Amino acid sequence: MDPTTIDPATIDVADPELYESGDPVALWAHLRATSPVHWNNHPPGPGFWAVMSYRPALEVYRNTDAFTSELGMRIDSDPAAVEAAAGKMLIVTDPPTHPRLRQLMNSAFLPRVVSTLEASMRRVIEPLVDEALRNDVVDFVSEIAAVLPAAIICDIMDVPQSERAMMIDLTSKAFGASVGGEAKCPMGTMEKTEAHAEIFLYYTELVEQRRRAPGSDVVSALIQGDLGGRRLTDEEVLLNCDGLLTGANETTRHASAAGLLALIQNPGEWHRLRGGEVSIESAVDEVLRYTSPALHVLRVAKKDVEVGGRLVRAGEAVAIWNSSVNRDETVFPDPDRFDLGRDQNRHLTFGIGPHFCLGAPLARVELKVLLQVLxxxxxxxxxxxxxxxxxxxxxxxxxxxxxVLR
Structure with a gap:
């Protein structure tokens, strides 16, 4: 299929099939050139405005007066789940709750705090890579990429050492999506659901323990923090623990795997990295830009507002398509080239503005340590x-x- 012959009105950029077996990169380029902000039909829902280029994305990210996060942050969210979490879970809160809640959680993700976790990250990664070097073939996703973030979130939440192996295993199962979805692998989907349920029960017990004996971890910070003159409820603590777990796993897991594939496909960049020709910080940013794990972020207009010259009506959804935005030719020269030494890499992988990803420093250091060890x-x-x-x-x-790693 030639994407240049496609009418934007007939394509659904939210079709999962496109990302399992299609060529989204060529389609994104076509849409940026022809319809950088366009209405996307997405049956059976009402559809949404798709923002495919950089500058309109900034307009939406920064305009918290016109857009809300409390009606969901992703397409196809369960409306009942969104309603239950809105105003309580960081990613689906607006001011004044959002900045107060973010401040409570921020202590666990400050760069100086995250930097102290580097030694722990090395202790996790080095034996995994050593084991891979002894084997003929390894699945990099399940055997390396999925293990690191699960182990480090245990550090941040101060999960006892005796329970970490169990939690890493549950987390790997919970976030190991079934290829092809439920229709192709219903047992895999069931295993994921059961693992999520077990994690939720574990965090319920952890919250009870921290209320009795608080520590210096992020769970204790949530329990002890002041949210506008009151303490967080158990439900609010659990929702934000779940949000932390999801955010900490998804970005590093998928950026690590897609980044390794990019290095395999671009051996010159691998040699530049190993030879010290590019800085590790630059390499991390390019992996984040090029892989863009979070495809989109959703906002809903609170009032009529213009985005990229298009009128968005109050109540309409807007999806910032981060993966396309990060390949905007007007901001990133030769955007489809994997260049570990790329200058002025102003990618929006972590968003921008008040909802800038809380775990960005953690994800950066995890990728840095992984690339260094490799x-x-x-x-x-x-x-x-x-x-x-x-x-x-x-x-x-x-x-x-x-x-195969040698």
């Missing part, structure tokens, strides 16, 4: 089988990535 220990990267991509319109990721 560069130190691995000389040769090789794809060892078909890549299985995630069937999702929210996360642009890889479900299985068989590789």
């Amino acid at each position: 560069a130190e220990k691995v000389t040769h990267l090789e794809l060892a089988g078909p890549v299985e991509r995630l069937r999702s319109n929210f996360m642009w990721g890889i479900e299985r990535l068989p590789v």
Whole structure:
């Protein structure tokens, strides 16, 4: 299918099939050139405005007066779940609750705090890579990329050492999406649901423990914090623990896997990284831009507002398509090239403005340590089988990535 022949009115950028087996990159380029802000029909829902280019994305991200986050932050959200979390969970709150809640949680994600976790990250990653070097073929997603963020969130929440293996296993199951969705793998979907339920029960017990004996972890910060003259309820604490777990896992997991695939497909960049020709910070930013794990972020207009020259009516949804925005030719020269030394890399992978991703410092350091360990220990990267991509319109990721590391 030639994307240049497609009428934007007939394409659904939120079709999960596009991200499992299609070519979204070419389609995004066509839409940026022809309809950078356009109405996207998405049956059976009412549709949404799709923002495909950089400058209109900034307009939406920064305009908190005209847009709300409390009606959901992703397409196809369960309306009942959104209603239950709105105003309580950080990602679906507006001012004045949002800045107060963010301040409570921020202490666990300050750069100086995250930097102290580097040694812990190395202790997790090094034996995983060493084991991969001893094996013929490994699935990089399940055996390396999924383990690191799950282990580090245990640090942040101060999960006892005796329970960490269990939590890492549950987290890997909960976020290991079934390729092809429920129709192709109902047992995998059931296992995910059960793992999420077990995690929720565990955090319920953890909250009870922290209320009796608070510590210096983020759960204790939520329990002890003041939210406009009151304490958070157990429900609010649990919702934000769940949000932290989701955010901490998804970005690093998918950026790590897609980043490794990009290095395999661009061996010159791998040699530049190993040879010290590019800084590790620059490499991390390019991996984040190029892989853009979170495909979109949703906002709903509170009043009539113009975005990119188009009139958005009150009540209409707007989806910022981050993965396309991060390849806008007017901001990123030669955007489809994977360039670890890219200058002025102003990607929006973590968003911008009041809802800038709380866990961004953590994700950056996790990717930094992973790339450093790989560069130190691995000389040769090789794809060892078909890549299985995630069937999702929210996360642009890889479900299985068989590789040989030498």
